[in-house]
Amino acid sequence: MSVQIEVVDLKTLPPSREVLTAKEQLYYETLRVPKRRSEWLGGRVALKKLIAKAEKVNLKQVEVLPNLEGKPTITVNGNSWEYAFSITHSHGVAVAAIDLQADFIGIDLEKIEHRIDAWKTGFFHQDELTDDGDDFLTALWTQKEAVVKLLGTGLSVNSFDVRCINGQVQFYGAALEVYNKLSRPQITLTTSSLLPGFMFTIAVGKTGTRF
């Protein structure tokens, strides 16, 4: 697999000024909630490390800023960096992934917990609910969130319009329109625990046009 992953423990973050560009630092200072601050910084540290290594530059030559929908965009030395990348954070951990051979990628990490039935039926289509266990439902959640990040929409699309059934993804409604606009990439889902007590999914999308 050509996906590269970096995991960052939010308890061991460097001071923000050591890793952020001036513009990133300005954005960082607008974040008021300490948890959100450390997650945002952790995601940057993880992603910048991967890109700095791939491009043989230092962390401050890589700039990662959100667009209006919250989706990050990247420049390296001021030039747009057009490869596939994604960020997730959960319970004190930030993870980033890049894939230089894919067109799209989305990742999601979630802690395995028991959740109420209203969450289950409000978020998943009945066709997805082929099991009822906490491991299964958490894995399913990471699959769906990884796919909506791959699409670039996040959860602005209806969660029922992205269905993950036995590792295959089906799109409906507005999600299908976005999927079509992206030239209908072939999507591969890889789900693992990554860290004890967590579920983690990488969704990789390839259209076959990059190589």
Ligand SMILES: CC(C)(COP(=O)(O)OP(=O)(O)OC[C@H]1O[C@@H](n2cnc3c(N)ncnc32)[C@H](O)[C@@H]1OP(=O)(O)O)[C@@H](O)C(=O)NCCC(=O)NCCS
């Ligand atoms: C995107 C979304 C699936 C994130 O899932 P989550 O489980 O809550 O959070 P995660 O930690 O797994 O992922 C968050 C990361 O997803 C990324 N992300 C956000 N919007 C994204 C999008 N439209 N497409 C792809 N990735 C996106 C960001 O990197 C974000 O981390 P960062 O803000 O620190 O850079 C979902 O929360 C969502 O759709 N949110 C709505 C968008 C939003 O809140 N925007 C903020 C406007 S300022």
